[in-house]
Amino acid sequence: MAPDQINIAIAGAGLMGRLLAWCLSNKGHQITLFDSGTLEKPTGACHTAAGMISPLSELFHCPPPIYQLGLQSLQHWPQWATQLEQQTGIPVDYRQKGSILVAHPQDRNELLQFQQELNAKLPPENQNQLQWLEHQTLQNLEPDLDRFDQGLYLGPEADIDNRKLLPALREAIAQNQVTLRENTQVDCEENTIVTATSRESFDLVIDTRGLGAREQIQGLRGVRGEVMVVETPEVHLHRPVRLLHPRYQLYAVPRANNQTVIGATEIESDDLSPISLRSTMELSSALYSIHPAFAEARVIETRVNCRPATMDNLPVVQSSPGLIRVNGLFRHGYLLAPTLVQQVETQIEMITDKQVTPCN
Ligand SMILES: Cc1cc2nc3c(=O)[nH]c(=O)nc-3n(C[C@H](O)[C@H](O)[C@H](O)COP(=O)(O)OP(=O)(O)OC[C@H]3O[C@@H](n4cnc5c(N)ncnc54)[C@H](O)[C@@H]3O)c2cc1C
Numbered sequence: 001m002a003p004d005q006i007n008i009a010i011a012g013a014g015l016m017g018r019l020l021a022w023c024l025s026n027k028g029h030q031i032t033l034f035d036s037g038t039l040e041k042p043t044g045a046c047h048t049a050a051g052m053i054s055p056l057s058e059l060f061h062c063p064p065p066i067y068q069l070g071l072q073s074l075q076h077w078p079q080w081a082t083q084l085e086q087q088t089g090i091p092v093d094y095r096q097k098g099s100i101l102v103a104h105p106q107d108r109n110e111l112l113q114f115q116q117e118l119n120a121k122l123p124p125e126n127q128n129q130l131q132w133l134e135h136q137t138l139q140n141l142e143p144d145l146d147r148f149d150q151g152l153y154l155g156p157e158a159d160i161d162n163r164k165l166l167p168a169l170r171e172a173i174a175q176n177q178v179t180l181r182e183n184t185q186v187d188c189e190e191n192t193i194v195t196a197t198s199r200e201s202f203d204l205v206i207d208t209r210g211l212g213a214r215e216q217i218q219g220l221r222g223v224r225g226e227v228m229v230v231e232t233p234e235v236h237l238h239r240p241v242r243l244l245h246p247r248y249q250l251y252a253v254p255r256a257n258n259q260t261v262i263g264a265t266e267i268e269s270d271d272l273s274p275i276s277l278r279s280t281m282e283l284s285s286a287l288y289s290i291h292p293a294f295a296e297a298r299v300i301e302t303r304v305n306c307r308p309a310t311m312d313n314l315p316v317v318q319s320s321p322g323l324i325r326v327n328g329l330f331r332h333g334y335l336l337a338p339t340l341v342q343q344v345e346t347q348i349e350m351i352t353d354k355q356v357t358p359c360n
Pocket of ligand 1: 011012013014015016017034035036037042043044045046047048049050051052053184185186187208209210211212213224225226227263264304305306307308326327328329330331332333334335336
């Protein structure tokens with residue numbers, strides 16, 4: 001290893017852990033990646049997610065830093081997606097075609113309220129990121145949304161197929177000769193990974209265990225989310241669509257093979273038990289109200305997981321000598337991950353600069 005390359009342990013091979021392992025191994029660092037499960041069958045929130053990269057939609061629900069960090073991430077995803085596809089040959093289906101919000105005529109105020117609230121939060125120079133769509137323009141973009149008169153178009157938004165991205169990252173990490181330690185539950189201390197049977201030393205430990213680090217991150221909590229995957233050849237959407245409704249919200253993210261991911265509930269709970277009947281009914285009926293042909297869609301899969309969230313719903317990057325913890329990605333892991341990876345890389349550069357600076 002060159003003097004500015006170090007021996008790093010990453011705990012947790014979810015979204016953050018995999019991305020960091022890939023990016024840091026690309027820079028020549030020696031990486032060991034630990035996970036309590038396997039990389040082939042991930043159990044973290046990353047596996048359940050819908051993969052939307054949606055800074056504007058999130059600005060409606062969340063504090064403004066999420067939007068700013070998300071816009072920075074959007075600059076990295078296209079290049080990362082291409083680089084990963086070239087390295088592994090696995091398409092990750094990154095798509096930046098914007099997203100569309102619709103509401104039924106009786107709920108039109110929901111769209112107006114969304115627009116007003118977003119415009120109040122957006123810097124004036126970015127207010128053109130949000131556009132009204134009248135019936136014909138909406139039809140041109142999404143012919144199957146023909147029962148809606150109007151919509152809102154959020155131009156910069158993107159999405160990625162996480163069920164392809166995660167295996168692609170697994171493959172890329174293996175090619176980069178990252179050492180994998182699967183089925184290994186760990187604790188993280190400064191410069192040390194603690195397993196049931198050993199204490200192992202590293203130049204740096206990065207803790208990306210999501211909810212597995214609950215005892216180390218003050219106030220970290222789980223927020224249950226339920227999604228369904230349905231399949232029908234009858235409806236063709238080309239980008240994520242959100243339905244605004246006074247009582248529940250729905251997104252529908254089209255995927256390959258006539259599949260659509262629909263979600264998601266947001267319940268203050270750590271409960272990982274299967275999807276409830278109520279959530280199934282609410283998601284299904286909201287979807288059916290977008291297009292009646294969804295009634296005959298087949299339910300391919302239901303997924304449940306808990307998002308790792310801090311008390312203010314903002315991510316944390318905590319740094320102490322020999323230990324960095326990244327957590328609290330909540331409902332925006334895919335939105336924020338590239339910016340957070342960059343923040344970690346900057347901290348590592350500061351550490352290695354100190355190490356290689358000759359003493360006078
Ligand atoms: C229903 C749902 C929908 C979502 N949709 C989106 C979306 O559309 N867009 C978006 O940006 N975000 C979305 N998210 C959020 C996103 O999935 C999370 O923010 C992201 O996965 C968090 O990444 P992470 O790497 O911090 O944690 P995780 O992905 O949870 O990974 C943590 C990893 O740590 C491992 N681990 C835990 N404890 C230990 C231990 N003691 N030792 C070793 N390994 C351990 C776990 O096995 C796991 O692999 C969604 C989440 C849910 C639940």
